Amino acid sequence: MKQSVKRAGLGLVLGSVLGSVSIAxxxxxxxxxxxxxxxxxxxxxxxxxxxxxxxxxxxxxxxxxxxxxxxxxxxxxxxxxxxxxxxxxxxxxxxxxxxxxxxxxxxxxxxxxxxxxxxxxxxxxxxxxxxxxxxxxxxxxxxxxxxxxxxxxxxxxxxxxxxxxxxxxxxxxxxxxxxxxxxxxxxxxxxxxxxxxxxxxxxxxxxxxxxxxxxxxxxxxxxxxxxxxxxxxxxxxxxxxxxxxxxxxxxxxxxxxxxxxxxxxxxxxxxxxxxxxxxxxxxxxxxxxxxxxxxxxxxxxxxxxxxxxxxxxxxxxxxxxxxxxxxxxxxxxxxxxxxxxxxxxxxxxxxxxxxxxxxxxEHQGTLSYMRRKVGESTADINSFFALVQDDPSIQIVNNAQIWYTQNIVRGTSYESLPILSAAAPFKAGGRGGPEYFTDVPKGDIALKNVSDLYIYPNDLKVVKLSGAQVVEWLERAAGQFNQIDPSVNVTQALVNNAFPTYNFDVIDGIDYKIDVAQPARYDSEGVIVNPDAHRITDVRFDGYKLDPNQIFLVATNNYRASGGGKFPALDGSTTVIDAPDKNRDVIANYLLTQKTINPAADQNWRFADFGNAKVSFTTSPKAKDLAADNMIYVGEDSNGFAVFELK
Structure with a gap:
């Protein structure tokens, strides 16, 4: 018995020594x-x-x-x-x-x-x-x-x-x-x-x-x-x-x-x-x-x-x-x-x-390519307030897409359908920082400015949707905003910074309000999580309450039309026109055709009343002198963004 214990002990010692040698x-x-x-x-x-x-x-x-x-x-x-x-x-x-x-x-x-x-x-x-x-x-x-x-x-x-x-x-x-x-x-x-x-x-x-x-x-x-x-x-x-x-x-x-x-x-x-x-x-x-x-x-x-x-x-x-x-x-x-x-x-x-x-x-070639004039604007174009009011940088894109779609449906079975257009603010701060905004001064518009208005090489697509489906599209886009409690006195952040601004589609051709006192109807994956919530209210077409059964053509891009962002009714199956042109080329051709444009937004969307709640948003410091009457400049945050409150 003792001998066995001794051998076992020796084995443990040898194993320990060998392990140490191996590690060494x-x-x-x-x-x-x-x-x-x-x-x-x-x-x-x-x-x-x-x-x-x-x-x-x-x-x-x-x-x-x-x-x-x-x-x-x-x-x-x-x-x-x-x-x-x-x-x-x-x-x-x-x-x-x-x-x-x-x-x-x-x-x-x-x-x-x-x-x-x-x-x-x-x-x-x-x-x-x-x-x-x-x-x-x-x-x-x-x-x-x-x-x-x-x-x-x-x-x-x-x-x-x-x-x-x-x-x-x-x-x-x-x-x-x-x-x-x-x-x-x-x-x-x-x-x-x-x-x-x-x-x-x-x-x-x-x-x-x-x-x-x-x-x-x-x-x-x-x-x-x-x-x-x-x-x-x-x-x-x-x-x-x-x-x-x-x-x-x-x-x-x-x-x-x-x-x-x-x-x-x-x-x-x-x-x-x-x-x-x-x-x-x-x-x-x-x-x-x-x-x-x-x-x-x-x-x-x-x-x-x-x-x-x-x-x-x-x-x-x-x-x-x-x-x-x-x-x-x-x-x-x-x-x-x-x-x-x-x-x-x-x-x-x-x-x-x-x-x-x-x-x-290639850099010098790009500069020459981008500095070519394509049109002229009678006013500044910027996206400083694109997340809080109708915006000229989005308005120009939507105007161009409607103009283009009107031309390509002539003589087709779609000619009689009303045309809407959807576009989003691609440059609206966020992770890009306080300089990441569209900012085109009035005067000559060059090709580089068109790329500033529309930064992706998307292809234009046209989808056919009912009025009810258009409203659901807007409900998904309204996830851009946090829910605001009108009964709270403290300042509340209006914009959900986790929501990509390229998913905040504004649809022109109809008028509507966004009720941010309601919770978001859709989550980040495009799933309905608040079925009783309806942020999109008072929707009108040609001055009348929108008929949910009315059929529309909506100009957009290939990313959105084929499912990008997980929007309802947008999975490729509702696409009726695969345009041969890119959205950016459509904008450039629109400007060349118009020669001079007035970029003013038509104010087709606004927020519904959220009572006496104080809400804040951030934007470029350049916006300080351009704020509307319903905006109060508060100061700058630690990241260099200008902070405003909406009255």
Whole structure:
């Protein structure tokens, strides 16, 4: 008995000693992962809409951060997470102005090829100009691209034999140096994802050519395969935001749930234009450690948009007894190119001159392209008050869309139907900051101003709806506002800042009021949550109470008509006219035809009376001297926005 105990004790001692030796001999590698995302063609530190240099945007500014971060690490890799090729007039100029030719290098890659990217992921906006343009552009990158959940549409309705349209993942050998100075080879796997909603948002470009599948299902399919093929580390690059809502198949923002997928060692995400770690709304989610930058223990980063930040993940990787490697710790972080100090943007880094020089020819071409005159305005056009009253920047868009639709329905079966138009304020502050507003002074209107009025390369669509469906459209849009309690004396914020302003559609051709004392009828997912609530009241057409059975044509864009924003009755099935022109071109042609315009809004919508409640809203500091009689200037908030109260 004693002998057995002695042997057992010896075994424990030997096991302890051997374990200590094993740990002592384990190699440790510090690996830095860096990410850019949602650059949206902000390659230079330049604002094309205000036509001036900017300290707040630009890959050329991020390039300085990349070089700094790379110099601090013995081992590093750099990835891009898409939404690269669209977003500024420079992107439109390359795609639609001078037109990229086969064999030419897209200016995005003239810049990025200087920064030694390891891999790129395809974002949803990459599809905006069509697959031919996308593939022509990607050919200029000197680094590979991945996208796992986009497949070629073979038309046979058999998912078992579907073939990936892009390379779904890559496993690349990376020679690294451990903390003792010894060389090793890590097999790093990269897998990319894009929102399946591309099939809705770019229906005309993609139908019959590709299909998009669920992000989580795709991850569960490929992650084990990557492991079986020898990936030591797997880096997920989802072009997908992070929300803690219940997961549904086809989820657009899947990152929160993707972090639970076994085998993923790091997540470098994007799409929703947020910053992680750092966004307080994300910090509050269960399983999120904002101090460490992890989601369910997985190091993660999302570096904003337009080149505002660089994302950084630092991993500690150790060798295993089996001869492999494992991540034993990691942190996520972001670094900014600038910070806000009241109204001022304070630059934290200078631009990398080589990046700016690389795209100088296309930049100059864009400036010439955008400065061409297309019309003249008799008054200033701005979006300072677009969320609180009918607005001239939206009015011009709606006027142009009605004008265009009237022309294209002549001689058709739709000619006798009344025409309405829907448009939203794309630039209304928010995360873009207190300068992110449309602001066109009276006088000549150039093409750059048209792009300022309508920043997306959408295609015009016309839907056919009943009066009742039009009202429900407006009910969904009225989620822009918080519920106001008329009985409360304290000041209440009018605008729901979590609601994207591009979903606040104003519909011209009818008159209506918005009763913000009522709760929102729809939630953020377009689901009716307050069935007895009706914010849209006193709706009139031609001066008479709206007939819910009256049939209308409504001009809008492809994003909204095919389901973007999850509006009722807008899923593609109600589209009756697929116009051959882009909304922005429609506005430009309207201005060319009119020559001189009066941009005054027709005040077709207003708020219903909310009693004696005090409500506040924020806008550009430039609005201080332009406020209406029912507005009181309060001051500036800590972010540099002007604060007003409505009387």
């Amino acid at each position: 001999n384990a190699a440790t590698i510090d690996l830095r992962l860096m990410e850019t995302t949602d650059i949206h063609m902000h390659l230079m530190d330049y604002d094309y809409y205000s036509d001036k240099q900017s300290d707040a945007v630009g890959l050329s500014r991020v390039a300085t951060l990349i070089k700094q971060a790379r110099s601090e690490a013995a081992n590093s890799v750099l990835v891009d997470n898409g939404d690269l090729l669209q977003g500024t007039p420079l992107g439109d100029y390359v795609a639609k102005g001078r037109v990229l030719r086969f064999g030419e290098i897209h200016p995005a890659y003239k810049a990025m090829n200087l920064l030694n990217y390891e891999v790129g992921n395809v974002g949803n906006h990459e599809f905006n100009y069509g697959l031919d343009f996308l593939m022509k552009s990607l050919a200029g990158a000197n680094f590979p691209y991945v996208s796992a959940n986009v497949y070629a549409d073979d038309g046979d309705n058999n998912p078992e034999n579907d073939q990936p349209y892009f390379q779904p993942y890559l496993i690349k050998d990376k020679v690294v140096t451990d903390t003792q100075g010894k060389k090793h080879t890590l097999k790093i796997g990269y897998i990319g994802f894009v929102p399946p909603q591309i099939m809705t948002w770019d229906k005309d470009n993609l139908t019959g050519k590709v299909i998009a599948k669920d992000i989580l299902e795709t991850a569960h399919k490929y992650i084990p395969e990557m492991k079986s093929k020898g990936a030591d580390i797997i880096v997920a690059i989802p072009h997908s935001g992070m929300y803690n809502n219940h997961y549904e198949k086809g989820e657009e923002n899947a990152t929160y749930h993707l972090a639970k997928v076994d085998g993923i060692d790091a997540i470098m995400f994007g799409h929703s234009h947020r910053v992680f770690p750092g966004d307080k709304a994300l910090d509050s989610f269960e399983g999120v450690n904002s101090e460490k930058g992890t989601v369910f223990g997985v190091p993660a980063t999302m570096p904003g948009f337009w080149g505002s930040h660089l994302g950084i993940i630092d991993l500690k990787v150790e060798s295993t007894d089996e001869g492999g490697w494992q991540v034993v710790d990691g942190t996520g972080a972001v670094r900014a190119i600038a910070r806000r100090e009241g109204r001022q943007t304070v630059a934290l880094v200078q631009a990398d001159k080589k990046i700016n020089d690389a795209v100088q020819a």
